[in-house]
Amino acid sequence: MQLNHKGSIATALAGATCALLGQSPAHADTDSSVLKDWKFDTAILYYGETDRVSLAESVISATKTNNDDSIFNVKLVLDTLTGASANGAVPQPAVQTFSRPSGKDSYQVAAGETPLDDTFRDTRVQVASSWMQPFAETWRGTAGINVSREYDYMSLGVNGLLEKDLFQRNTTLSAGLSYQFDSIDPVGGKPTPLSSMLIPSDNSDADEDTGQYSKNGSDNKTTMDLLFGVTQVINRRMLMQFNYGLSVVDGYTTDPYKVLSVIDANGVTQDIIYENRPDTRTRHSFFWQTKYALDSGVADVSYRFATDDWDINSHTIDSRLRFNLSDRSYIQPHFRYYQQSAADFYQPFVNQSAPLPMYASADYRVGEMTAYTVGLKYGRELDNGHEWAVRAEYYQQDPKNAGFDQPGVLADLDLYPSVKAVILQFNYHF
Amino acid sequence: MKRKALYVSVLIALSQLGGCASLGVQPWERDLLAKDEMELGAEGIDLGLDDHIYFSKEATSGGRSFAGGGCGCN
Numbered sequence: 001m002q003l004n005h006k007g008s009i010a011t012a013l014a015g016a017t018c019a020l021l022g023q024s025p026a027h028a029d030t031d032s033s034v035l036k037d038w039k040f041d042t043a044i045l046y047y048g049e050t051d052r053v054s055l056a057e058s059v060i061s062a063t064k065t066n067n068d069d070s071i072f073n074v075k076l077v078l079d080t081l082t083g084a085s086a087n088g089a090v091p092q093p094a095v096q097t098f099s100r101p102s103g104k105d106s107y108q109v110a111a112g113e114t115p116l117d118d119t120f121r122d123t124r125v126q127v128a129s130s131w132m133q134p135f136a137e138t139w140r141g142t143a144g145i146n147v148s149r150e151y152d153y154m155s156l157g158v159n160g161l162l163e164k165d166l167f168q169r170n171t172t173l174s175a176g177l178s179y180q181f182d183s184i185d186p187v188g189g190k191p192t193p194l195s196s197m198l199i200p201s202d203n204s205d206a207d208e209d210t211g212q213y214s215k216n217g218s219d220n221k222t223t224m225d226l227l228f229g230v231t232q233v234i235n236r237r238m239l240m241q242f243n244y245g246l247s248v249v250d251g252y253t254t255d256p257y258k259v260l261s262v263i264d265a266n267g268v269t270q271d272i273i274y275e276n277r278p279d280t281r282t283r284h285s286f287f288w289q290t291k292y293a294l295d296s297g298v299a300d301v302s303y304r305f306a307t308d309d310w311d312i313n314s315h316t317i318d319s320r321l322r323f324n325l326s327d328r329s330y331i332q333p334h335f336r337y338y339q340q341s342a343a344d345f346y347q348p349f350v351n352q353s354a355p356l357p358m359y360a361s362a363d364y365r366v367g368e369m370t371a372y373t374v375g376l377k378y379g380r381e382l383d384n385g386h387e388w389a390v391r392a393e394y395y396q397q398d399p400k401n402a403g404f405d406q407p408g409v410l411a412d413l414d415l416y417p418s419v420k421a422v423i424l425q426f427n428y429h430f
Numbered sequence: 431m432k433r434k435a436l437y438v439s440v441l442i443a444l445s446q447l448g449g450c451a452s453l454g455v456q457p458w459e460r461d462l463l464a465k466d467e468m469e470l471g472a473e474g475i476d477l478g479l480d481d482h483i484y485f486s487k488e489a490t491s492g493g494r495s496f497a498g499g500g501c502g503c504n
Contacts, residue, residue, distance in 0.1 A: 043475045047483055057482070059475055079482075159496060170454025178496040225496040231470065233454045237462055241470050247497040287493035289470060293462035300472075304493040314490040322467060340489050366489050377476075391476065397487060423483070427475060 039063045042428045049421040053083040053120060070133045077126040077148075084116035088258040088362035090349050091115065091413045092269055099199050101187040101257055103215060106199050114417050117257065124150045138165040155182045161227075170233040178225040186256035189215035193276030194356055197259055221251025221279075237293040245285040253277045260362040261349045267408030270352050275361040277345065283308035296324040312366065314340035328381040334393065336373040342366065342402040348415050349404075364416070368402040371395065375423065386430040393423040 041061040048054040057079035064072045087098060089109075096109045100119050109115040130144035140163040148155040159178035166173065184190075191197075192215070229243040254277045262271035289302035304316040315338070322332040343366040345359035375393025382388070399416040406415060455463070466472060477494065485491040 041475045043479065045479050055483075057479060059479065061475060075478075077478075077482075167454055168457060176496065223497070225492065227492075227496060233463060235453070236455050236459045239463060239468070239470070243493060245492050245497060247492060283490075283492075283497065285490070285493040285497065289494070291468055291470065293465065293468055298465075298467045302494070304490070306490040306493065310489075312489045314488070316490070316493070320473075338484070338488060338490075343489070365487060369488075371488065395483070395487075419487075425476070425479065 037064050037066070039065075040430050043425055045423065045425040047421060047423050049083070049419055051084065052116065052419065053081060053085055055079055055081045068134070070131065072129075072131050074129045075127070077128075078124070080123045082121050084118035085120050085257075086364060087115050087117040088260055088275060089115040089272055090261045090263070090267075090269065090362075090410060090415055092261075093409050093413070096269065097199050098259075098272065099197050103188040103198070104200055112413060114414070122150050122152075124148060124153075138169070139163065140165075152187055153182065153184050155180060157181070159225075172229075172231040174227070174229040174231070176225070176227040176229075178223075178227070180223040180225075181220065182223070182251075183218065183220040184252060184256070185218035186215075190217045190219055190252075190256050191215045191274035193254065194273050194360065197272040197274060219252035221249055221253060224248045224250075239291055241287075241289045243285070243287040245283075245287065247281075247283040247285070249281040249283075251279060253279065253281055255361070255363055258361060258363045260347070260360055262352050263349050263407070263410070264352050265407060267406065267410035273350065275363065276359050277343075277361055277366075278310065278359055281308055281310055294323075297330070298322040310366070311344040312340055312342070314338065330379050332377040332379070334373065334375040334377065334391075336371075338369075338371040340369055342368040346402065347404065348401075349410075364397075364399040367416075368400040369397055370400065371397040373423075379427075384430075386428065388429070389425075389427040391423070391425040391427070395421040395423060 039062070041059070041063070043057075043059045045057040045059075046054070047057070057077065059075065059077050061073065061075040066072070089096065089098070091109075091112055091114050094111050096115060097106050098109065098115060098117065099106050100117070107118065126146065126148040128144065128146035130142055132140055132142040134140045140161075142161040142163075144159045144161075146155070146157045146159075157178060157180040159176065161174060161176035163172055163174045165171070224247070226246040227243060228245075229241060231239065231241045233239045254275060256274070258275045259272050260275055261269045262273055264270050283306060285304060285306040287302065287304045289300070292299040298321075300320040300322070302316075302318045304318075305314070306316075307313045316336070317338075318334075318336045320332055320334050322330050324330045343361065345357065345361055346363075346367045347357075347360055348362050348367070350356065350360060373393055373395045375391060377389055377391040379387060379389035397419040399418070401416055406413070462468060471477065481491065481495075491497045
């Protein structure tokens with residue numbers, strides 16, 4: 001997800017924001033005959049990490065319900081990302097120099113600082129569409145497609161879902177299938193797994209003779225998802241859902257921009273090598289959700305357990321508690337807690353004296369961590385039936401040491417810094 | 431409270447096997463369940479945005495819906 005040319009990110013974002021917030025409500029009023037059956041959900045979101053990545057994302061989703069209760073939806077997502085991301089190397093007591101992904105430039109990281117690659121800049125456009133068709137009284141079929149494009153990444157997907165209502169619609173069984181094809185064309189080429197990162201010298205002609213071009217080519221992966229669900233109405237106030245999901249990833253799962261430090265017995269970096277992950281991943285997830293109607297509000301609690309053959313087990317608890325302040329406004333606190341164990345190939349660095357493993361990643365996102373989100377949303381319905389809402393949240397990730405020693409100079413350095421982010425969002429529905 | 435939770439769990443399990451004789455509501459009792467905010471996927475836009483954030487920052491995705499791929503999120 002790296003971009004060298006600046007592009008017209010600001011222009012694109014401004015355009016999308018205008019489209020989302022400015023024009024469409026008026027349009028809906030004046031052209032009600034055409035848009036009468038259409039509903040629009042729009043949102044803009046800002047996600048910003050302290051000293052790291054920031055993301056601005058716009059969404060517009062249009063839904064039309066037809067006379068036969070079939071539903072057509074089309075959704076456009078545009079996001080733009082800038083900032084710095086941890087490259088995987090450990091901090092050092094001295095200044096470190098790294099190659100930028102292009103291989104033609106370098107950046108320096110101050111002593112004691114977590115190495116962050118600050119070249120991230122990307123724009124993503126995603127279009128998704130689906131059609132839901134009821135049939136034979138108690139059946140529904142949904143088919144969907146999605147396309148997503150970034151500078152170095154392209155994703156195409158198709159999915160289908162079949163639902164069957166039973167027992168006066170108190171029970172719904174569902175089965176879904178999704179197939180996703182992702183293609184990645186890394187900036188500067190795909191690095192040779194576990195090969196050394198070469199730092200470009202000032203003389204660019206010399207680089208071509210130094211074997212820098214161990215990076216080349218692109219790669220892809222496929223993701224097949226199966227999802228089975230049961231939804232059950234418990235009583236007049238409560239319903240529950242249980243899902244089982246199987247996800248099989250096959251192909252290039254490595255992050256081409258992530259590296260590991262190779263250290264000596266004193267913890268001093270001797271080399272920087274590119275990471276390498278297995279080319280398959282099989283994951284099982286179990287998801288349970290309950291919604292409960294209060295006299296003036298809704299309690300929504302969900303729990304997810306996931307386990308995979310990378311040895312990552314995770315637990316997620318997500319809860320939203322909606323309180324209606326009046327017939328037309330509500331406030332909704334949100335709390336989420338997440339915990340994951342480390343992948344079996346995760347290691348914060350490589351010891352020079354140990355044999356090189358086949359797979360290794362120091363990406364904290366496949367390491368042990370906990371994370372939590374706290375947030376508050378306020379929503380209001382207007383006289384014309386439109387609704388708006390604002391949401392503000394705080395998200396913090398706390399990576400943990402999964403039992404690795406920190407030899408020599410690393411003992412006094414923070415290898416597992418927390419990541420702190422704010423999320424701000426504005427929604428408009430009409 | 432714990433006993434009540436157990437009771438509910440057992441009821442659900444039985445209903446899946448035996449046909450939901452004791453769970454659920456009559457069509458005229460759906461006043462609360464029919465509210466927009468009681469839909470499982472209510473606030474779909476928020477859920478989609480959250481999925482994108484957590485997909486990029488954590489090792490697990492999906493569960494509620496397909497885990498998918500779809501971005502090279504760093």
